[in-house]
Amino acid sequence: MxxxxxxxxxxxxxxxxxxxxxxxxxxxxxxxxxxxxxxxxxxxxxxxxxxxxxxxxxxxxxxxxxxxxxxxxxxxxxxxxxxxxxxxxxxxxxxxxxxxxxxxxxxxxxxxxxxxxxxxxxxxxxxxxxxxxxxxxxxxxxxxxxxxxxxxxxxxxxxxxxxxxxxxxxxxxxxxxxxxxxxxxxxxxxxxxxMASADAYTVTVTGKGGHGAMPDRAIDPVPAAAAMVGALQTMVTRRFSVFDPAVLTVGRITAGTTSNIIPETAELEGTVRTLSDQTRKLVQAEIPKVCGHIAAAHGCTATFKINTGYPxxxxxxxxxxxxxxxxxxxxxxxxxxxxxxxxxxxxxxxxxxxxxxxxxxxxxxxxxxxxxxxxxxxxxxxxxxxxxxxxxxxxxxxxxxxxxxx
Structure with a gap:
């Protein structure tokens, strides 16, 4: 009617x-x-x-x-x-x-x-x-x-x-x-x-701790984690169509305990929003790839966890x-x-x-x-x-x- x-x-x-x-x-x-x-x-x-x-x-x-x-x-x-x-x-x-x-x-x-x-x-x-x-x-x-x-x-x-x-x-x-x-x-x-899907992710970057005055004797995970933030934003703009978008945010970065210690690990936590199941699956697959390669370039390793939210x-x-x-x-x-x-x-x-x-x-x-x-x-x-x-x-x-x- x-x-x-x-x-x-x-x-x-x-x-x-x-x-x-x-x-x-x-x-x-x-x-x-x-x-x-x-x-x-x-x-x-x-x-x-x-x-x-x-x-x-x-x-x-x-x-x-x-x-x-x-x-x-x-x-x-x-x-x-x-x-x-x-x-x-x-x-x-x-x-x-x-x-x-x-x-x-x-x-x-x-x-x-x-x-x-x-x-x-x-x-x-x-x-x-x-x-x-x-x-x-x-x-x-x-x-x-x-x-x-x-x-x-x-x-x-x-x-x-x-x-x-x-x-x-x-x-x-x-x-x-x-x-x-x-x-x-x-x-x-x-x-x-x-409305969008909502997934939360965590990336843990592992290096080798040491003295802040002797970084050459450690493997610092902090620069690797910092590099991941920019790389993830670039991934979104270069791997996904603007007509089927993904919104990725790094909401938290945690590393270290004091100023003169290189920590063993650094952690990134954030959220991903998408409007289609296809893009949702793709972004979940790309985040660990990007973070894994950046970690390797810095001599570190990276693990990825996803907390799947609403579709x-x-x-x-x-x-x-x-x-x-x-x-x-x-x-x-x-x-x-x-x-x-x-x-x-x-x-x-x-x-x-x-x-x-x-x-x-x-x-x-x-x-x-x-x-x-x-x-x-x-x-x-x-x-x-x-x-x-x-x-x-x-x-x-x-x-x-x-x-x-x-």
Whole structure:
């Protein structure tokens, strides 16, 4: 169906207004979660809050064994396919300095990436869809996921059967991610690569320790490590296409204990981001080659370790286009924007999108009084999200399910 046809669909009539009517509930749950953040895979308080918020909606609810996940399944009035909507729930190890009245009460922990907002919006979307079950031909799986911030929570939920929780395999999946650095209420999506893979690597250079006054009697690993930094950057610019990029950063170099000792080892640690599996494999193969040859040229040896993170997040082209059409119809054309380029951060919703056609979209929530360029970004201890954008997210979650289960 075209955007024009969607605009005539009675199922979307009043959807945004219904989401706005739920705003007090959405904000209340979000603030409760924000005040009591939990990190990682074990989120007992957050899980309990979600379960309480879903009470009375007639959902089939199950919880995870490997992590504090919640899966809630809604049956439509008629049979049909199954769609999945995801909201992540975990916080970050950060001391909040936002000045909000509902700031974190847990020292050193903060919802700095907006996962509290995702969870609250998804709960309200479930409430909204519950009032419109007669328009659903199929099932909706609400995926409340812990451990997105590096703990592979989505992978655990996949292993525990989230895609089969509705009794038949999920056919489409959708997730929203809020951002403070985009205009409030605007939904941004794109087909193909949406976010990057994220891998961490460590290179250990081994030489021969000695006295700093007699380097000729030692084999200094420090110059070898220093040479590797420039060589790795050159490798990226000369071995990889600008149209399928790799971003490589050396974030830490460690060597030695004091000024007059040549250490035996030096260590480099960094991150690699790519947008395709092909480039990801190539860069993982090239780093040890470059570092190994440079180490040998300096009389040293080098060992390489890779800590594999999330794969690239790739949106299905049809589903991504549909998300933008739905945003235009339900929220207004000014609130639907094609994202011009991928974001080189990573997301574990990528695991879901490896198995199911779907899309991840960004929801702008730049706070009042500042421009998106001035706003504290996600992962900042001062980040603040405009709560009026929540209704946009609730409405879009609901619209996606209503459209897929027509």
């Amino acid at each position: 075209t955007t024009a046809t969607l605009s005539d669909d009675p199922r979307f009539t009043g959807l945004f207004e219904a989401a706005r009517a739920l705003q007090p509930r959405t904000v209340s749950l979000r603030r409760q979660l924000h005040k009591h953040p939990e990190e990682g895979l074990d989120l007992p308080k957050t899980q309990a809050a979600v379960l309480h918020a879903l009470e009375g909606l007639g959902l089939h609810i199950s919880t995870g064994e490997a992590c504090s996940s919640v899966i809630a399944v809604m049956n439509g009035e008629k049979s049909g396919p199954t769609v999945l909507l995801r909201g992540d729930m975990d916080a970050l190890p950060l001391r909040e300095d936002s000045g909000l009245a509902f700031a974190s009460e847990t020292d050193g922990s903060m919802h700095a990436c907006g996962h509290d907002t995702h969870t609250a919006m998804l709960v309200s979307a479930a409430r909204l869809l519950n009032s419109r079950r007669d328009a659903l031909a199929g099932k909706v799986v609400f995926m409340f996921q812990p451990g997105e911030e590096g703990q592979h929570g989505a992978r655990y939920m996949l292993e525990e059967g989230v895609l089969e929780a509705g009794g038949r395999p999920v056919e489409q999946a959708f997730a929203l991610h809020i951002t403070s650095t985009a205009q409030s209420g605007v939904v941004m999506c794109r087909p193909g690569p949406m 690239p997040t790739n949106n299905d082209g049809t589903v991504a286009g549909r998300v933008l059409d739905l945003a235009s119809v339900v929220l207004g054309s000014r609130n639907s924007a094609l994202m011009p380029e991928p974001l080189m951060a990573s997301e574990d919703f990528s695991y879901v999108l490896q198995q199911v056609p779907g899309a991840l979209a960004f929801l702008g929530a730049c706070p009042p009084g500042v421009t998106p360029d001035e706003a504290a970004p996600n992962h900042s201890n001062r980040v603040h999200f405009d709560e009026s954008a929540f209704a946009h997210g609730v409405a879009l979650y609901a619209a996606f399910a209503l459209d897929a289960l027509r």
